[in-house]
Amino acid sequence: MSLPPPTLPGTGDPRVLARARMLHLRARQAVAGLHHGAHASVRLGHDAEFVDHAPYQPGDALRDVDWRVLGRSDRLVVRRRRAERVLSGTVVLDASADLGSTPGKWDHAVGLAATLAWFLHTVGEPVGLEVAAGEGVAVRRLPARGGSRHAALVLRTLAAVRPAGRASLDGTFRAIGGRLGARSLVAVVGDFMEEPDEWRAAVHALVRNRVDLRALHVTDPEELGLAFDAPLRVRSPESGEERPLDPDAARTPFAAEVQRWRGEVRSALRAARGVVLDAPVGAPLVDLLAAFAWGGGGHPLRNASPAGRSA
């Protein structure tokens, strides 16, 4: 698939276009890796109408077993269904300045967001984009739509955005919750570097609207591991605050703090029935995409053919 020409103002920047192509390439490779051996598209819809029966195989959900057929014919079959309506997916990218504290972290986050968007597009779902904070783009929100042109627009927007400012997760979650309909999928890509207590309530409100929330927690292991050689001053890209840091002295307590914070983030998201996926810099996109597609449940491709399955 070739990338359509840019249609948004300000996206004619050759560097942005090049970056968009690279994102497209990476996304295609990841999605292709995910589909290797599946020979069918993947649909992530929950609600579907009955199509036919298939023999039961280990791993199939018991709820799909057709107990009446079993009672009449002594055959163990599962009911296969077709999605009744399209599931819209929205990729939320945290483009706050903290994501740009290391080049690898930002590239990883953008690449991951592009991969998710392309994946949703390839499985036939409408895809939208929400950019929290950041700069370099005039439009921060693209509603979920289908079609290659829209998918290309999403990729170009991702290519154009640069990390800047401070993203309020609380405000972002509330804004998304107010716009999305029920049974939407929201994929959040970010570092979640805010006090969980500040956005916990907003996440709960979002999930109460039956939104399928999947968070990809982007971290830079080198940064969180304080991989510095000597004492230094560190500066927050968001607030500009500076602090002295003795990495040797702080490494152990900082690691404990990181662990504690990870736990708090997971706890907050899981309490809202969200799925949390660690996405450290350097982790293969395909693996992350697979975990995303599984959504914490069974393999998404197992029962996908011909019309996909509910997650």
Place this chain on the structure above:
Amino acid sequence: MNVGLLAPAALAGAVLLAVTVAAHLQRRPPRDTRPFGAMLLLARMTQRTQRRTQVHDRLLMALRLLALALLVLAAARPELRRREAPATVGGTGRVIVVLDTSLSMDAREGGDPVFARARTQAAAELRALPATVQVAVVTAGSPAATVVGWTADAHLAASHVESLERGDVATDLRGALVAARTLLEGRPGEILLYTDEAGPGLVEACAADLARLLELGSAVLPRRVRPAAVRNVAPVAAEYGDGLEGGTVRVTLANWGDTAREVTTTVRLPDGAHMTAFVEVPGADASGPGTAEEAFTVPRQATGGVARVEVDDPDLPADNARAFHLPQVGASRVLVVDGDPGSSPTRSEVYFLERALAPAGGAGPAVDVVPASGLGRLDPARHRVVFAANVADPGPYAPSLLDFVRRGGGLVLAMGDNVTAARWNAALSALLPAPLRTPRDLFDAARAEDPGVPLLDPDASASELLRPFARGGTFGRVHARRVMTLEPFATEGPDAPEVPLRWEGGLPALVARQVGTGRVLLWTSTLDLGWTNLPVQSVYMPLVQRLTAVLGGQASGVRARADGIVGESVTVELPGEVADVEVASPAGALVPSERDARRVRFVPSAPGAWSVRDSDGEVFAWVAVNTPPPESDVRAGAGWVEAQARIAPERMVRRWPLAPWAWVAGAGVLLMAAWVGRGRQEDV
């Protein structure tokens, strides 16, 4: 105890401390600044560990600083210094033992007086001196005295010390220092001062003499001997409230101890009677000793003399008693001589007087009413006041009256129609304040209702006789229609009569004269309603009572009273020419005295009732002798070491050098701890 430095210049090394502080504050400065996306976590971690890290950092810095400080101090060679007398004695070759033999050395600890301990210690220290040292012994009880002159035989001097006894005298440390300085004759020496250092101001009073001794190169080495606890209760004042018919003894007790005490207090009268009470005396505070007052009621009849108040205080028994004068109370009578008995009691010359003296049928003084011829019944041993009212001829009784007054009796002479000036002047010239002249009428005969001349309100505060009327009297309502005039007399001079009351116009109404130790009062009008309305005025009874109280209270059968302090000279005025005078101690022993024509002087050696008498045993004067009041204050005064340190500080310092290796070792330990602490901090 304080710390000094032998090499204070080494303290300049303290600059290292500042360097250490700077190094601590500047350690491992960050050279680089990088963006950091997890500032939130860093802030959370810092908040969580900041307190622990700060404490650790400060402890680390404190350890380093302390270690450096120890090293600097080690270089400065510290030593402990304590203000103290030199430990060794005899270095000058001359040692004078001064032993405080004053009353306060009777303070007890464990039942034994500290004086005994001081005496034993002084003797032991004398015996321990090298044989080459010359010794002398001086006592510091007033007056200070050299009891052993310079001798090389310290054992002999020690024996003398062991034979010394304490007296009930004041401390004379200044005299002792003067005696010591006299002995030293300008050469240096060491004065071992065995004293309790009790009482305020003793050391300060010796400052000049102490300075002179120090100038000579001498030193006073105090050997403080005193009980661990400050405890003493003593009577400090006792006074009998005057009154013919008994009264009260007000006793003041003082407590120099820190805590309140209840003491048994007994007042012993000269006739052997005694009254006991338990008195709670508060403890001393910064303002002074705690004091308490107690009143003891004296029986209606008591022999005059010197009484004692005693407290039961085992801590300092020597000052447990205080002597005080007690006038004869109640035992004698008032003799009223009625010069004109009249046809009925109410017409009697002394009808009003008798009732004024005993208004409640015997509640007042006992009154003997006799006619003029009854003056022969005057008994100086019984009667203390005589009222002679309108006596026609006192001639036959004049000698006995004169003797009575001279011995302290009180005589009140009142006029009347029977009085003949010539006879009175002839018979009583030695007693009358002024010769009588003639009666004079003071009323207008034409006016039947003319009450006569009123009394002038007196200046009551100026007269001891009328002092109770200072708050107000009604003398102005007293009128006289007739008075006896007097020959002119001088009112100035040592023996001049006093005129406490005058009639309007200036004529004397009441004239007083001292005769010997007794007193004569001349009332120029009558004591009945014959010449004046005084008997029916409200002031009559209190005036009569007051005159009786004053005259009777003074009459205790002796001619003089005096107070004295043990060890201090007492002078007693003699009543006229007395051939032989003796001074007797409370135990009855005769003691030496000096006398001239009108005085006798002696130094009492013990507290109690001393008497001055003639060879027949007739007592002229009682002397109440007490212990020196400052000796009762057993609170610790200023120290001798401190006093000398103010004058010559270098003489009164003992030094203990502190080994430098100990400081270095301490610094090493601290540095080790700092190193370990640094490692632990990095672990955190």
